[in-house]
Every structure is written in C-alpha cells, then in structure tokens.
Amino acid sequence: MSQIYRLNNIGLINRDKKISFKFNGKKYFGYEGDTLASALLANGVHLVGRSFKYHRPRGFFGAGVDEPYAIVQMVRNNETEPNVRATEQELFEGLEAKSVNCWPSVNFDIGAINNFFNKFLPAGFYYKTFMWPKSFWYRIYEPFIRKAAGFGVASTKYDSERYEHKYEYCDLLIAGSGPAGLAGAYAAAKNGARIILAEEKPRFGGSLLTSNVNIGNQSGKDWADKIIAELREMPNVTVKNRAQVFGYYDHNMLVMSEKVSDHLPKTKKYIPKQRLWYVRAKEVLISSGSIERPIVFGNNDTPGVVLASAAKEYLKIYGVLVGKKPIIFTNNDSAYETAIEFKNNGIEPIILDTRSNPKSEIVDEAKNLGINIKFSHVVVAANGYKKVNSAQIAQISANKKDLGIIEKINCDCICVSGFWTPSIHLSSQSGNKTKFDDKIDAFVPGKSKQNETTIGSANGIFNLEETINTSFEKGYELSKKITNKDNKVSIPQVSEKNYTSHDKFWCVPLPDKKHYKRFLDFQNDVTVSDIELALREGYRSIEHVKRYTTLGMATDQGKTSNLNGLQLVSDVENKIVPSVGHTTFRPPYTPVSIGAIVGREVGKHSKPTRKSPMHSWHKKNNAVFVDAGIWLRPRYYKKGNEGLFEASKREAENVRKNVGVCDVTTLxxxxxxxxxxxxxxxxxxxxxxxxxxxxxxxxxxxxxxxxxxxxxxxxxxxxxxxxxxxxxxxxxxxxxxxxxxxxxxxxxxxxxxxxxxTEQWAGAAIAGPKSRTLLQKLFPDKDLSNEGLPFMGYTEANLFGIPARIFRISFSGELAYELNVESDFGNFMWEKIIEVGNEFNIQPYGTEALSTLRIEMGHVAGTELDGRTIxxxxxxxxxxxxxxxxxxxxxxxxxxxxSNERQKVVGVVPLDKKTSIPEGSHLVKEANAKLPNPKLGHISASCWSVEYNNPFSLAILKDGKNMIGKKLYALSPLKNKSIPVEIVSSHYVDPKGERVRS
Amino acid sequence: MLYIKCPYCGLRSQNEFAYGGDGTVKRPALNKEISDVEWNNFVYNRKSPRGKHIELWHHISGCRQWIKVQRDTVTHEIFKTVEADKDI
Missing domain, CATH: 3.30.70.1400 (Aminomethyltransferase beta-barrel domains)
Structure with a gap:
C-alpha cells in the first residue's frame, strides 16, 4: 500500500531509508524517523483499536505521551509487550504490532455490541452489577472482568531483555528540552553547573520543532539544534533523549526511564533495552511543557478526531496529513498554526472558532491566506463510524448555551483545540501546592516544597519571549547558587506572532432530542453523562468521582481528560474549578515497564552469591549445592547414581564410623x-x-x-x-x-x-572417631591428646607452614575439631585434609548429612530457634x-x-520405624478427629538416623517433657500422610555426650 | 528515597541504611528491678507520631555506625542527624 497521506517536501524523516513493518498482520512501509503512528497515518490507517468499555472504533488522538487510544501490542524478537503507545514507538525494520481490546479483529469486533447496550453500562456499572450473589464473584464475575479488562496481554514468558539501573548525581536536572528547557540548560551549563538534560522524545526541541518562530535570527529548530550540539560538547553536561523523567520523590530524587533500544530491531549485546536512572539533583528545572486539551462534542471519539497540535506535529515532523479535508475546531489561536500549515501544503482547511471576533496577528494571517473561518461556530457532532466522514456544525449563541441551525459539512478529520494544560505532574509529585490560574483555566505550580522550579508552558507561560527570558534567568540563578560562578550568557532575540486570549469554552451543548455520546476520558470510555450520573448519585469529592467513574484512571492517567472532567463537575455543582480541586498526581507520569523497575536484579542477580574458597573443589567432586542464605553450600557429594537420601546417609554414616570433613566457612x-x-x-x-x-x-x-x-x-x-x-x-x-x-x-x-x-577465615569441621588421629598427622608437633586439647579447647598451630586455628568443638556429636585458616589458604587446607585423611576413609559431607548428625543428637538449630521459641x-x-x-x-x-502449656523440643520416632515424617507435620492426639484437629505441636526437622537406621524427627510439642513415651499421630495433609508416632527424648544418640569428650 | 546525612560519611542515600526504630527509647539499666509495665513499655510500646520523630538509622552499608535522625514523618524532611551517643 502506498503512503497516500505523505507529503514529499516537508518533515524531519529520512526519506532515503524506507522501512517495512506489519500492523495486524498486514505489511506497510514508512521511513526512518517515523513513529508507528505517523507511518500508519501516512498509509491512511486510522482505525487502530477498540475502546475499553463500548468497544467503539478508535484511531489516533495525539502524537505523544498523551495518546489515549493508540495502544498496541508489540512483537519484538519473538517477545510480546502490551501497553505501547503507537505515537511513541519509533519505527524499525520488521516492526510488528497488533491492535488490542478487540476480537476477532479491529474491523469486526464482537465486543462492539456493548455500544448498543450502553444503557446497561452506566458509571459504577461494576459496583452495581457484580455485587451479588457473593458466591458468583470467584466463579463468574472475576473471570469475566479479567477477560474483558485491560489493553493487551502480558507475556507469560521470561523477559530475556536486559534492563539496567543507573545512579547519578547532578547540580541541575532539566526535564524537557523545549524552548524553556534548552534556555535553562544552556544558561546553567555555561555557568559551570553539572547538568542532565532529559528529553522524552527522540528529537530535542519540543514545540520549536513545529512552530514558526525565530530565536537569535534563526528558526526555532535551528536554534535548538545549535544549543544541543553545543551542550553535547561540554564536559559538565549529560544530554539524554528518549528519557522520560516520570517520578519526583523525596529529597530531590528523580527517576527517569531511558528507552535505549526500544527503537531498534534487536537489542545489541550488553546494551540494555531500557535504563532506569535514579538522579539525585541539587535543583530541578521542570520544563515539561503543556498538553493540548480537547473541546467536548458529540461522538468526539470517532477516528479522525485529533488534537490540532498533533495534526501539526504529524505534518511538520513526519510530512503526514491526518486528513485532506480538515476541520479545525478551536477556542484559541494556537490551532490557527495548524490551519496555516495545512494551507501552506495545499490543503484547504475550515476553521470553526468558538470566539466571535478574535483579533491577533495569527488570525489576520489566516484571513489573508484566504482560509475559510467561521466564527462563533462549533462542531456539534462527528459523523462516521470507523472514520469521520462529515460533521454536524452550528452557530453558537454568545452565552454559549444555544445552537443555531445544524448543518452538515463534509470533512475527513476534525482537529480540535480547547487550549493548553500545563504538565504539572512532576511539580505536584514533588509536593508543590498547585494553584488555579484563571487566565488559562488550568492549574499551575505554586509554592515549591523541594528544590524545584517550573518554567515555560509547564508554568502556564505560553509566550515564547517570556519563556526564553525567564528560563535563561532561572538557569543562571540556580546554577549561581550551586557553583558560585557568574558567567551570564546573553539572551537571544525572539520573534513570534502575537496571540490573543482563548475562549473559556470547553463543551458543546447537546442539540434537542439528540443523545450523542460526548467523551471526556477517551481511554476509559467516560462520558459527560457518566459524570452527571455520579454527581446525581451523590458523589462529591473529585477523588470519589474519579474512582466511581474511572475518569482519568487509565494508562494515560487522564492527560487529555482531567481538566474537562473538573470543568464538568464544577459546572454541575455550580462551583469554580479551584474549589473542586484536582486529584493527586502520582508517579509514574507515563507507564514504566516492570522490567525497567526490576533492572538487573533478576534470577541469580537478585542478590549476591557467596562462595567459599573451597567451592571449586566441591564442584569438581560432584557436590550438589543448596542456597544457605546468600551462600552456596554443598548439600551432598554425589557418587554414581546416588540421590540425596543415599548420599547423605553414606556421608553421615562415615562420620559416625570413620571421619568426615565439612565446609563450615559460611558460619x-x-x-x-x-x-x-x-x-x-x-x-x-x-x-x-x-x-x-x-x-x-x-x-x-x-x-x-x-x-x-x-x-x-x-x-x-x-x-x-x-x-x-x-x-x-x-x-x-x-x-x-x-x-x-x-x-x-x-x-x-x-x-x-x-x-x-566471616570472609577472612575458611573453616573445615573434621568429625568422627578417627578425627584426632587424622589431626595428629596434620599437626605432628602438637599435643592433641584429650589432655593436650580437651573438649572445648583451642590452640594455634602450623599447617605445613600456614598459621591455623584449631577449635575442639562439635556440632555432630562426635569427637570433632574445627580448623580455620586465612581464606586464601582455604583450598590448600581442604586438600591437605582430604589427602592425609584418605587412609582413614575420610569423606566430605554436605549440609544434609550435617543436619542428620545434629538432629539425631538433639542439637537445636534454625528450625527450632525459629524466632518464636525461648x-x-x-x-x-x-x-x-x-x-x-x-x-x-x-x-x-x-x-x-x-506456662506448662509451652511447646518444647522433643524427639519423635514413627512406630513402624520405617515411615519418614514430613517436616511441618502436625502432631495430634487422634488421627481422624473432626477438623480443625487440635494441634499439639509440629515436626521441626526430620532425618534418617544413621545410628539406629530408622527415621527420627525433632518436634516442638506442647508440654513436651511430660509427653515422652506417649503415642501421637503426625499428620501431613499436604503429603496426605497420617503416621502413628512415639515421643522420645530429643537426645536420641549419645544422650550423655560421651563421644565429644572422648 | 531519603537522603540522610551520616555524621561520619556525609550525605548518603537511604538504601545504605537500615531503619532502627524510635531513637528516644532508653534501655533500663542492667540488674535494675522494674515492673512488668515498665519493661513492656521498653520492649513493645512505641509512639507513632505525626510530625517530628527522633529515630535510629544504622549506616549498614557504610561506616556501620548507628546514628540519630530527626525526621518529619509526614513530609520526610530531615532536620538533624547526630552520632548515636549524642542527643538531638
């Protein structure tokens, strides 16, 4: 399919590089520098998704982060990712994306039947419908809602992409590279401040890329390019594009997500897909700009209704027409720029201006160009189902209440502008007390709580000269405070056409007997009547209205809808917007992928892995490892076909019979x-x-x-x-x-x-009746007799020239020693023990045998000292x-x-001397008592006693000492076991402790 | 994430520290006869004030010193940090 909506002579894309991509299985072409949205529009594709509740056809509304509709499912490297805005996704060769929230296809969607049953889907539908009967919730309602809800499908596969975290410190963080951000950054950088300039889009310059202005005798875009080029050369400056500062946290900690490879067909090795930056900034300049808000009218969600600024962006950056017969519907001057751009590119727009007689240079320019302008006119409703094909328009009275005769005019798109809403999200997140600015009908930052300063249109300043001047000034002031330097750069001359004020008009009244749906929140399908219903039902607080109707709650967080929602609540309640107040802005400003938040802390990287100096020896000798805290310890050493049971039994038996050695470095x-x-x-x-x-x-x-x-x-x-x-x-x-x-x-x-x-000493426990003889061979000059080194004795010695510590301590209950040497000699020590111990049949033993030995001796450990026992x-x-x-x-x-009722440690033996008792089993009087069967205690540790060759367990049992000799049952519903047991002393082997003293 | 000024190391991010609870609690002296109520107050009972709170932080991934921090529990503003043996 050819790009029939693409113009040849305008835009910043690279026409030399054609790129093919697939959308809903169909192949299209675009150019390098396109977004998925601009490439689809170039191909005349307007239908990209279905709406959340009514499954109405949805197209593109914006051209950036504010996009409420065009959310797609991406397929990249055989992995799928939901919730990607087509307006932000840059095109790459082989890109594949799919529509969401529609079945079987975006063109024919079964769920669209909801549109005709909309009477049954009012505000609070879920709360009203899914309340009763209670038993339906898990079986019917929840599965239904889960299936119906959400845009896209999360992958169930492991995300093989790489994500990174980075910590950074700077004097000044500048969020946004529009005219304000560039001016502030340049002034601060020239004054010696260490700055980070972050731009969410691939291109720097913000509004300068699309506006017809002059700064310092050059076009806005050229000036932006020059400033960025100069900043990039400075050692004290970090410039980042595709980097969204999305959260402002305590103590001037900001987090931004940098999309490093999302625009590439494949992530390069060792380069992350995304990088999350934690930036601690001494000062923050918020130059996040503003977002155009719509005017509300009938069927204003029809594909082809777009923001006027987005239409201009598609045209000036991508050379793409959103339509060839546009209507520009506006209450202010900025949309005239869009109309003029259309006109200059050979398209005849019609301007409907809600104002009766605006006077400004830009309006005059439009008039002089011969553009058809209808003052005091509004779009009443858009016609068309999957695409706008005409509009119902009418004159509106001076009081903005009454519509004149409605006439139908043909068009293929409606570019709407209801003035601009400053993006105060970051300021508000920082704790700034925002205030309502009557002049612009929007909230602006008020008193700062942290070290942040908002500049440019984010601060409600829409005049370029004022923006440039104040931003240079702020950049200089803040940097001076930090660097104590005084290098002031000269502020360039600015020229732009003057604007007059906007009309405080935001919603077109319904004509008689017409019930057009008028959408406020496009992503969550919240209409004017939904809000009115919520208010009739008694919801007053804007926070409650939001949660009941879901206004502003979707992934776009109401970037285009919140203010109109507030206007409506204020109008119905006869209040003014500031007294209604806005809902709380919370991070993140835009959706952040879970992978970026997790970063590299996945799988084995979630915590460090510590290994003993003898690790490689264990590995060479077939050790099977187990996680012990953050340490890796040998659980057993596998011989032949042995499993855990056979190996650990062999190892433990050898300790009781001969001598064993265990790596105890981790203690x-x-x-x-x-x-x-x-x-x-x-x-x-x-x-x-x-x-x-x-x-x-x-x-x-x-x-x-x-x-x-x-x-x-x-x-x-x-x-x-x-x-x-x-x-x-x-x-x-x-x-x-x-x-x-x-x-x-x-x-x-x-x-x-x-x-x-811990890490300075390597430790080896040498245990068993032959341990002394072995030790004596390791230290021939030392008196290691029972008198020379008695139980609980300590001495220092030389191990073939290496200083060593010898402790006569025992965890196994056998005659045993612990040897410590400096970690670097750990492996040397270990190999010597094995070498010398071979003639005594020494075997290494792992944690499983270690447990067996301590359990049958009745030595308490972590499972008994479990944070609940005294x-x-x-x-x-x-x-x-x-x-x-x-x-x-x-x-x-x-x-x-x-109290006597306290649970105490006892031993437990199964009556049949065969059945192992699962750890965690409950001890009860009767096996088949009515549930809940009263629990007397639980099995804390189990082993196969190598001394008696039958299972043995430790348990923590109520009134334990008086229970010895009693018969109980060990129940494990989990393993479906009920085992008759006898309670015995916990000191099952060598209760007098004679061996350790031998 | 808080930015805490360790009196020994300077400003460090919160993830270098471990929180240690109310910094005004005094352990009863050893061998002193005290009532159950007094002991329970020491072991279990803590205030959860709205506003200024003196608390302990342990610079666990730094100098390993326990420090006292005066922090606002609502705004997270940190007014003062001192060495463990000093009073705020």
Whole structure:
C-alpha cells in the first residue's frame, strides 16, 4: 500500500531509508524517523483499536505521551509487550504490532455490541452489577472482568531483555528540552553547573520543532539544534533523549526511564533495552511543557478526531496529513498554526472558532491566506463510524448555551483545540501546592516544597519571549547558587506572532432530542453523562468521582481528560474549578515497564552469591549445592547414581564410623577485641562468660530483648582481650548489627570493638572417631591428646607452614575439631585434609548429612530457634544464668513464658520405624478427629538416623517433657500422610555426650 | 528515597541504611528491678507520631555506625542527624 497521506517536501524523516513493518498482520512501509503512528497515518490507517468499555472504533488522538487510544501490542524478537503507545514507538525494520481490546479483529469486533447496550453500562456499572450473589464473584464475575479488562496481554514468558539501573548525581536536572528547557540548560551549563538534560522524545526541541518562530535570527529548530550540539560538547553536561523523567520523590530524587533500544530491531549485546536512572539533583528545572486539551462534542471519539497540535506535529515532523479535508475546531489561536500549515501544503482547511471576533496577528494571517473561518461556530457532532466522514456544525449563541441551525459539512478529520494544560505532574509529585490560574483555566505550580522550579508552558507561560527570558534567568540563578560562578550568557532575540486570549469554552451543548455520546476520558470510555450520573448519585469529592467513574484512571492517567472532567463537575455543582480541586498526581507520569523497575536484579542477580574458597573443589567432586542464605553450600557429594537420601546417609554414616570433613566457612564469624570484651559477652549471652580462660571455647545463646532466642554459637577466648565469636550462617549480619547497637547506643562506656571476619577465615569441621588421629598427622608437633586439647579447647598451630586455628568443638556429636585458616589458604587446607585423611576413609559431607548428625543428637538449630521459641522451649535451661542480668532476661519472667502449656523440643520416632515424617507435620492426639484437629505441636526437622537406621524427627510439642513415651499421630495433609508416632527424648544418640569428650 | 546525612560519611542515600526504630527509647539499666509495665513499655510500646520523630538509622552499608535522625514523618524532611551517643 502506498503512503497516500505523505507529503514529499516537508518533515524531519529520512526519506532515503524506507522501512517495512506489519500492523495486524498486514505489511506497510514508512521511513526512518517515523513513529508507528505517523507511518500508519501516512498509509491512511486510522482505525487502530477498540475502546475499553463500548468497544467503539478508535484511531489516533495525539502524537505523544498523551495518546489515549493508540495502544498496541508489540512483537519484538519473538517477545510480546502490551501497553505501547503507537505515537511513541519509533519505527524499525520488521516492526510488528497488533491492535488490542478487540476480537476477532479491529474491523469486526464482537465486543462492539456493548455500544448498543450502553444503557446497561452506566458509571459504577461494576459496583452495581457484580455485587451479588457473593458466591458468583470467584466463579463468574472475576473471570469475566479479567477477560474483558485491560489493553493487551502480558507475556507469560521470561523477559530475556536486559534492563539496567543507573545512579547519578547532578547540580541541575532539566526535564524537557523545549524552548524553556534548552534556555535553562544552556544558561546553567555555561555557568559551570553539572547538568542532565532529559528529553522524552527522540528529537530535542519540543514545540520549536513545529512552530514558526525565530530565536537569535534563526528558526526555532535551528536554534535548538545549535544549543544541543553545543551542550553535547561540554564536559559538565549529560544530554539524554528518549528519557522520560516520570517520578519526583523525596529529597530531590528523580527517576527517569531511558528507552535505549526500544527503537531498534534487536537489542545489541550488553546494551540494555531500557535504563532506569535514579538522579539525585541539587535543583530541578521542570520544563515539561503543556498538553493540548480537547473541546467536548458529540461522538468526539470517532477516528479522525485529533488534537490540532498533533495534526501539526504529524505534518511538520513526519510530512503526514491526518486528513485532506480538515476541520479545525478551536477556542484559541494556537490551532490557527495548524490551519496555516495545512494551507501552506495545499490543503484547504475550515476553521470553526468558538470566539466571535478574535483579533491577533495569527488570525489576520489566516484571513489573508484566504482560509475559510467561521466564527462563533462549533462542531456539534462527528459523523462516521470507523472514520469521520462529515460533521454536524452550528452557530453558537454568545452565552454559549444555544445552537443555531445544524448543518452538515463534509470533512475527513476534525482537529480540535480547547487550549493548553500545563504538565504539572512532576511539580505536584514533588509536593508543590498547585494553584488555579484563571487566565488559562488550568492549574499551575505554586509554592515549591523541594528544590524545584517550573518554567515555560509547564508554568502556564505560553509566550515564547517570556519563556526564553525567564528560563535563561532561572538557569543562571540556580546554577549561581550551586557553583558560585557568574558567567551570564546573553539572551537571544525572539520573534513570534502575537496571540490573543482563548475562549473559556470547553463543551458543546447537546442539540434537542439528540443523545450523542460526548467523551471526556477517551481511554476509559467516560462520558459527560457518566459524570452527571455520579454527581446525581451523590458523589462529591473529585477523588470519589474519579474512582466511581474511572475518569482519568487509565494508562494515560487522564492527560487529555482531567481538566474537562473538573470543568464538568464544577459546572454541575455550580462551583469554580479551584474549589473542586484536582486529584493527586502520582508517579509514574507515563507507564514504566516492570522490567525497567526490576533492572538487573533478576534470577541469580537478585542478590549476591557467596562462595567459599573451597567451592571449586566441591564442584569438581560432584557436590550438589543448596542456597544457605546468600551462600552456596554443598548439600551432598554425589557418587554414581546416588540421590540425596543415599548420599547423605553414606556421608553421615562415615562420620559416625570413620571421619568426615565439612565446609563450615559460611558460619558467621565476629572478631571481638577490647578490655571489656568479657563483660560485654556476659551481657549478650545468657550464660556466664567472665571466667572463661584463654584458650577455651564456650557455647552461648543470645536473646532478643523480648526473650526469644536470637542466635547461638561458640565463642573462643583467643587471648586476654580477644575473642572469636561464631554465629549461624543465616543470622551473621543481624548479630553484628545487634552487637553494634549495644556497643554504640546502650553501653558506649564498654571498651570493645567488633568486626565481621566471616570472609577472612575458611573453616573445615573434621568429625568422627578417627578425627584426632587424622589431626595428629596434620599437626605432628602438637599435643592433641584429650589432655593436650580437651573438649572445648583451642590452640594455634602450623599447617605445613600456614598459621591455623584449631577449635575442639562439635556440632555432630562426635569427637570433632574445627580448623580455620586465612581464606586464601582455604583450598590448600581442604586438600591437605582430604589427602592425609584418605587412609582413614575420610569423606566430605554436605549440609544434609550435617543436619542428620545434629538432629539425631538433639542439637537445636534454625528450625527450632525459629524466632518464636525461648531457651526453655529448646531445653537450654542450663544456659540461663540465675546470677547475672543479660539482654532479654527480664522478658523470661513473663507469665506466658513460664506456662506448662509451652511447646518444647522433643524427639519423635514413627512406630513402624520405617515411615519418614514430613517436616511441618502436625502432631495430634487422634488421627481422624473432626477438623480443625487440635494441634499439639509440629515436626521441626526430620532425618534418617544413621545410628539406629530408622527415621527420627525433632518436634516442638506442647508440654513436651511430660509427653515422652506417649503415642501421637503426625499428620501431613499436604503429603496426605497420617503416621502413628512415639515421643522420645530429643537426645536420641549419645544422650550423655560421651563421644565429644572422648 | 531519603537522603540522610551520616555524621561520619556525609550525605548518603537511604538504601545504605537500615531503619532502627524510635531513637528516644532508653534501655533500663542492667540488674535494675522494674515492673512488668515498665519493661513492656521498653520492649513493645512505641509512639507513632505525626510530625517530628527522633529515630535510629544504622549506616549498614557504610561506616556501620548507628546514628540519630530527626525526621518529619509526614513530609520526610530531615532536620538533624547526630552520632548515636549524642542527643538531638
């Protein structure tokens, strides 16, 4: 199909590069520099979608972010993306897009039947209809609404594109590169400020690209190009196009989304699709411009009704005519520019001006060009279903209430202009108290709360000279405040035609006996009668009207509709707009893709992965890894066809029989130094620490102030004023913060320093009856006998020339040691242990065997110390000092903590000695009691006891100590299991603890 | 995102800090006999004021110092930040 609406001699597109693309499966051509919208319009395609509620045909209304209709589903690199505005999507070779909200096709849409049942779809339809019966909600209403709602379909596939985040700091952020933004940026940059200039569109210049003005004896566009070129050369300036500043947050933090590759057929390797910038700016210049608002008239949603400014943009930037027989319907001077552009390109427009006799240079110019102008005339309604084919027009009375005789004139588009609405979104988000400006019938920024200044038409200034002058001034002033420099650049001369004031007219009355739909919110299908109904039903607050009717709630957030909605509420309520007030502006200004918000923090990148120095050895030896907090730990080492069960059983058996070695590098380690260290530990832990001798380790439990166990571990006295604390892997960071809190805030008088040494030490636990013999071979010169290094002893030694720490501590319940060397020597240590241990049948063991060993010994760990239990629940009564105070002690006196009803840790064995009990199973008296079956406790950890070769579990059970010997049931509805069990002591293996002391 | 002036490191973004709750709470002295009510107030009860609030922040990804911050809970304005052992 040829581009029959394309002109040859106008526009900024590159006609040398023809681009093919597909829309709804059909192939078209456009040029480099087109948007999807301009290319479709060039091909005469006006029908691009169906409306939200009534499924009415919809075309293009704007040419940028304000577009309410032309939302398409993009297909790119075999991935699909919803909610893309065709007016913003730049054309690239092979682009594919589809219409949304229509079935089976945009031309024949079944849902359009809603249009004829519109009486049944009034405002608040959902609230009124889907209320009862309640049981219908999940089965019928919700699935129906979900199917019917929304524009486009989210992909269910993993998004393979790359998104990035960037943090930036600057003196001055300028949002928008129209005349105001360029002037402000240039003045500030020349005065030495570090600036970022962000433009949402691909081209810089804003309104200068389409207006006929002169700045400094050159066209507006040439001036803009010159300024941008100069700014790009400056080291203190960052210039970004396709970058939308969409949110203004606390403390001058702004976020912008840069569309790096959305305009390219394929993302380049290592280049993101989009980049999210977090910018902390000392000052912000908001030059976000203004958006033209429509005049409301009958069937004003028909394809072919467009904003006058959009028609001009399509013509001047893309060389595209939105129609060849245009009507320009306006209440102000700016639309005359559109008419003049049409005329200059050989098209005969008709201007309908609601004003009776406007006097200005631009009106005179239109008259002189011989353009047909009808003053005091309005468009009453557009005719045509899928495209405008004519318009009902009439004269309007001076009071704007009565219509004259209605006549029909032929046209193929209606370019409408109801004056301009400043884009105050960013200012308002910053906390600025906006105010209503009577002169322009719109809200403008008022008193700033943060360091922001709004300039240009975003501030309600529509005169170019004033915009340029004030923006230069502001850029200079703000930069001077920051840089203390005084380089003022000269302000260029500006010439433009003068304008006269607009007409405060926004809605064409309905003629007698006509019920044209007059749309306020085009994207959500909210009509004038919907708002009137909501007001009749008693909604008063504009926030309530908005939510009830969905006015301004769609993805365009009412950029073209909000102000007309306010006008209507004010008119019906006999109020003035400022007393109705506007709804709150919230970020984002335009939709932001979820991928950009998530950035690189996806999958494994969502948090750092920490690996022990022995990681590569584990990998080489078939370790299967498990996430332990942010660490990767070997869960088991696979041999042959072994699964988790077989491997971990083998590993645990070998520890009980021979000797095993386990990587314990991940345990939290905290170095504690200072003369008051003993006193500090005595306050932190529940047991006594003042008399721990040098060269000894002790097991300790620490509580939170509310009496709940926070963490446990061993701490060793390395020397007089030097301790080495270990924590669980999971709590390492919290424990350090906890210690710092008490040292810095509660007891600053204690002379103690703490620092994390988790990553400085590599650790290996050597456990099993043969561990001493093995160790003796590693350290032949050391006395490692039971007397030389007794249980809970500590010594330092040389491991083949490497300094090492030896702790005689045990988590497995066997005779065991823990070896620490500096991380860099971790692998060396590990390989030596394996090498020397081979003759003792050493095997490495993973976390699964580690768990088995601790469970059958009845050692409590994370699943019992679960943030709900106190020391008494865990059988740690003996560790609670009666003599001294410590963190959380006072809470242990609470009545509830001393009740017999408390759940305590016990052991559980299935009666058949075969069936493993799923973790999380509930313990109950009767297997088949009526639901909810009263729960007495739950299984916290399960293993296969290698000592007795049958399943064994730990449980937290009500009145646990008195339940030993009783028979209960372990129920797991999840696994559909009901297992008869016996309660036993939690110390299933070696209850007297003889092995660790052997 | 707040911009918090750490007394040791200068202005840093909020994501370097962890929030630490009410900065005016004083832990009862060790070994002091106190009533259940007093203890419960210390452990559990906190005010949630509208407006100025003195609170603790921990510069967890920075100097690891606990600091006191006076912040407006409505506007997020930060009036003052001091070292943990000083009073606002």
């Amino acid at each position: 939290g380690k905290i170095d504690i130094k200072g003369p008051d260290s003993a006193e500090f530990l005595n306050r932190v832990y529940t047991n006594a620490w003042l008399k721990l001798p040098v060269g000894k380790a002790r097991y300790g439990v620490m509580l939170r102030e509310d009496g709940i166990v926070m963490d446990d571990g061993t701490t060793t006295r390395i020397s007089e004023n030097h301790y080495h604390m270990t924590t669980t892997t999971a709590q390492a960071a919290n424990v350090l913060s906890h210690l710092e809190y008490y040292l810095q805030l509660v007891w600053p008088e204690l002379n103690v320093n703490v620092v994390s040494t 020391p008494y629940d865990n059988g740690l009564d003996g560790l609670i000092s009666k003599k001294k105070d410590f963190i959380g002690k006072r809470s242990l006196n609470r009545e509830a903590f001393n």
